[in-house]
Amino acid sequence: MSPLVSRLVVGAVLLPLVFGVVWLGGWWVFGLAVVAGLLALHELYTIARALHPVVLGGYVGLVLTLLGAQLGGSEWVLAGILATLPAAILVFFVSSARQSAVAAFAVTLLGVAWVGGGLAHMMLLRDIPADGRLLIFTTLLTVFADDTAAFFVGRAIGRHRLAPAISPGKSWEGFVGGTLAAVAVTFFALYEQDVISTAESLILGLVIALAATLGDLFESAVKRDLGVKDSGRLLAGHGGVLDRVDSLLWAAPAAYVALLAMA
Secondary structure, three states: OOHHHHHHHHHHHHHHHHHHHHHHOOHHHHHHHHHHHHHHHHHHHHHOHHHOOOHHHHHHHHHHHHHHHHHOOHHHHHHHHHOHHHHHHHHHHHOOOOOOHHHHHHHHHHHHHHHHHHHHHHHHHHOOOOOHHHHHHHHHHHHHHHHHHHHHHHHHHOOOEEEOOOEEEEEHHHHHHHHHHHHHHHHHHHOOOOOOOHHHHHHHHHHHHHHHHHHHHHHHHHHHHHOOOOOOOOOHHHOOHHHHHHHHHHHHHHHHHHHHHHO
């Protein structure tokens, strides 16, 4: 099976499942976020094992971050992220391993802030009163459209590299194609929905597209620094879970903050 066919098959299986859970909302989304978050965090800590992350402390911090989003809102997301430090320090002190404290705490906290914070904002988007379901679906579809259009446009006409030192496969042509697709999706999804104005929907699409691209490039930079091509192999042609949610981990917080600014 070719990588492209594998990507399509995995996407056809996962997308209905994810959309179904997001439609239900509430604790269903929390459960999905915990599973996806732990898998993505496990992948990050595995490829960064040379830095000796405090794995148990990171897992505790991730669950607390998502629980904070579910029960208390954005303020408790920060509390969950910060709780990672005492949890990691406790595990570090009782461990018999000798390792660099700076590197261990840094990569542990990075994982929780990156993965947990991103998924927590996806939950916060879903919980926006009255319009949460529409807004989270719009964000998911926008990220999907951006990623898909950038991939195919880049393969078809990509000539100018976007970030050759980080991700040689990405092109400016693909970036423009993905951004246009993202803006189009937000425009049609929110048109005459009385959520935000038409101009604001175009701005939201642009914000999501830029954040999704930065999220993708950020993960590429991390993987390049750690000397790996994919975060894992769980999703076959898609790589690992972190490879699939990297754009969303930046796009969801960006969309949430943009919507707050427009309120």
